[in-house]
Amino acid sequence: MQIRRLEKHAHIDQVIRCLEQAFQRPYSEPRDRLWLDDESNWQWIWGLEEEGRIVGTYISYEVRVCLRGKAFRGHYLDALTTLPNHRNRGWIKEMMLRDFQDCRENNIPVILLDPFKHAYYRKYGFDTIADCKSLTVPWSLLSDIVPKSEGEDGYSVHFAKLSVDAYAQMAYAETRRRAFENAYYTEMIRPAPYENAVFLDRDLWIAIALDKEKRAQGYLLFTYENRVLRVQNQRFFTLRAFYALKKLILQHRDQVRAIKFDRVPADFPVDRLVHSYWQNGEKIEWTEMSSRMMRVVNIPALLVSLADQDALARCPFGIVDPWLEVPEPYRPGPDKWTMSVATLAQLAAGYRSATHLYRQGMILEPGETEDAPRDRIWETADAPAVVKELERLFPPVTPFQTEKW
Template identity: 20%
Template sequence: MSRRKLHERIKLKNVETQHGEQFNDLLRYVFQVTNRDLQTFGWENREIEKSKLPVLRHADVLGWFDGDKLISQLAVYPFQVNIFGQIYDMGGLTGVGTYPEYANLGLMNKLMLHALSNMRNRKQSISYLYPYSIPYYRRKGWEIISDKISFEVPDTQLPKLKNVPGHVERVDIEHPDIKHIYDQFAKLHHGAMLRNELAWEEYLRWDLDDMTAAIYYNNDDLPMGYLLYWVAEEIFHVKEMVYINEEARIGLWNFISAHFSMITLVKGDIYKDEPLSFILDDGDIKETIAPYYMARIVDVALFIEQYPFQSQEKECQLIFNLHDPMLEWNQGTFTLTVDKAGKGHLKEGGTHPAVIIDIPTLTTMLMGYKRPTYLARIGRMQSDEASIQLLEQLISREHPYFSDYF
């Protein structure tokens, strides 16, 4: 069949709950999830398509259909993230896949355009995703905005016990204090997801049945930190460690060190720019850093309206030229005005732009992952020195934290 006839036959429409089995089958095929994988995670007797029904009910799921067959799809989750203390509506892109016999027809590009337009209409001015290919998503306008530091600590290098006034209790992972702690934590950490029920379900979806939790309570019995973990084959696996203050961090590491006689190694991940080696007594441990999540600004005008710039002594202005590989409303010359309180306003137009930049670079810069000086030095944007220094003053210095996966 010719490509023209195939294009005439396929239709773009919403993926609904009745398509749950096809949605799941396409995911499993594209991401090569086998029955053996499902058995490893204790899912062999569960109906996965039913577990994904909340996604199809609450997310914006789009797909191409060849007749009644779902052949290409993506999903956008309705999430929120903390960007320098400002809560943003975020479109979480996931479930991206096309059967190989329908590849190279431009189907995914059209799906993404449609999804990004829907995000803009829903006031989701930024989108996050976990990349299966960083170059592919860079071409679509996303850029790296967070890292994951994986660590391994031998039992002989575990921190020595330190006195803290509180105590640790082991609890079920569904304990309500866990969500209470995380809510406080997310509101304190730039880049973090504010987890709704869908986010929590995605975060815990594929975890082993024997995972458990430990909560640190201070001297007033207030929950101040938690640990999600499991122990297998003498290895203590940390899925997530969240703490509100240093006391809770010490208390949770005391709990891990108390497993000294049971384990030979502690393995886990850190999602912020704080290597574990510096705070250990013996910091000669193995740590591996890798890029983690990517993001892209969906609607630059709305994003800027919400963005908390640093306060200044006087109002300032910057004219820049922006390129977006997909979205026409992010294209062209813009004038940014920031008042003394740090409130920004963007309008189209302006003469003699001082900065030339694309949407991936603008995203990673405004997210604080890479600084303006560095981005200019490596040729990711063109700017005069005065504009670079202005951007350095306007953008807060804090590395994004993001520990979720969807």
């Protein structure tokens, strides 16, 4: 049994067979085949080979990641599969550890993925780094308040089918680029075959908010399903853009019974969207959808991108990683505060504050272990000096996973 890079001409049918058996659906749609048929993608596709037959796959492709407004390279792990009669033999672990080492050797600081089960990947050092919630609003709870736009300050909306409108595709791509280059949330840009798959969805509509210079300041991507306007993704750079898109939603008054946003950040302006959270037996509904996980494989490469090095040197801490050797100065020691490599991912991404992680027993004082942390005082705003310094180095942010996985 060996792990090897696969070739399109020799292995595409076997890869499709593995994917279909693992995910229990056909891989015949154009958006599925877009990345499989692209020759350049096969540099990232690996397989587990037994006697000339592919019995497992994983794809680890290079992405651009933006955390805390800092951009760097990462890898995204996808299509991690084994055929049913080859499971529970440790092959998934072997494929992941191979990828950890490859990324470290190539100075890739992080690997990201969206899991089938969070607990499975936590044991390999991954943890959640971005919030994502869905929001469903019955039509009766929508407010009709939209501030008046006067004269030259007014916004307009371009409304089109994304798959057939060249201008909409250009504006969408430009908005994605601007968001990454001026990142407020957690951003990730994939290779072109993945990014462009959205243009193949024939049911997808787009509404683009345009300012007076006709520059895109936001968009809604949505479909209509059983009288529900389902917003698969949205973005707005200004509050006026939000109101322009809200106005378009309100124009669907006689067509839909509810609005469902598949993904919204914690700071989504819900109070500008609804007049009440519940009324006459109806209520808005929030569902936890947080998915994006991250694994730090090159600790120095990540921290040099995110934090002041002199300040880090004054706040020494150790990282516990059961799978990879930890380099100095981050090796644990008897006199050091410590955290796991999974906790480091949450702290570095701003998903959890140092104070929160300390209170949960995930940032440990010298002599503590994760299995037996000391008790914590829960209802207090105070924290040890080291924790306060970590919070200053890594202040919490709004870590929203912006793109659909």
